[in-house]
Amino acid sequence: MWIIPHGPRQFWMLAAFAGIAVGTVAFVYVYGISFIARDWMFLAGARADLANAEVVRRNLNGAEQRIAALAPEVAATRASFADPQDPLPFIEAVELLGRRLGVKVELTLASAAAADPADAYRVAVSGPFPQVAAFLRMLGSFPFLITTGDVELKRTGAITEMSDPSRDSVRLSVAMKFVLP
Numbered sequence: 434m435w436i437i438p439h440g441p442r443q444f445w446m447l448a449a450f451a452g453i454a455v456g457t458v459a460f461v462y463v464y465g466i467s468f469i470a471r472d473w474m475f476l477a478g479a480r481a482d483l484a485n486a487e488v489v490r491r492n493l494n495g496a497e498q499r500i501a502a503l504a505p506e507v508a509a510t511r512a513s514f515a516d517p518q519d520p521l522p523f524i525e526a527v528e529l530l531g532r533r534l535g536v537k538v539e540l541t542l543a544s545a546a547a548a549d550p551a552d553a554y555r556v557a558v559s560g561p562f563p564q565v566a567a568f569l570r571m572l573g574s575f576p577f578l579i580t581t582g583d584v585e586l587k588r589t590g591a592i593t594e595m596s597d598p599s600r601d602s603v604r605l606s607v608a609m610k611f612v613l614p
Contacts, residue, residue: 515577515611517552523577523611527556530575534568536560543608552611559589559604569605578612 515523524540531538536558543553558568565586572581585606 515552515579517611520551526576527554530568530571531558534560534564534571536564536568538568543610554609555606556609557604557606560602562601562603565603565605569607572607572609579609580612581607581609583608 527540528538537560539557539559541555541557542551543555558565560568569584572579583606587604587606589602589604
């Protein structure tokens with residue numbers, strides 16, 4: 434049998450071969466274990482990152498729900514400010530108020546330059562005195578934050594009977610400026 438050494442030379446060759454085989458097996462085992470351990474650590478790090486991402490996602494979902502719950506308040510707050518870049522809702526609201534009260538409303542832009550923002554208007558209202566006075570009162574409860582100034586009230590028609598001032602025709606002119614957030 435060739436496994437049983439018959440002399441010192443065969444013994445040392447067999448010992449060297451066995452040493453190389455054991456060393457190779459040990460190297461492969463250690464390399465394989467380190468490779469597996471490195472992959473396990475990579476996998477553990479990925480799992481930790483995934484758990485952290487899940488916590489962040491849950492926090493974001495909570496924040497999104499809080500933002501969604503506050504959406505009506507945010508919309509109401511934003512609606513309270515007229516935007517000089519988009520003055521159409523403000524203009525429509527003034528015209529609607531005039532139509533509801535049955536008075537003639539004229540809006541003119543107060544800023545002269547085209548580059549200026551559309552944040553100041555001159556509003557002229559013509560009609561019977563009670564409706565014009567109601568228009569002026571309702572500007573105070575307007576859904577936009579505005580400041581008023583330069584109010585001028587003139588009688589435009591002939592003086593009617595003293596007992597019926599509602600037939601008197603008046604013209605109200607008022608300067609309005611947006612309050613910006």
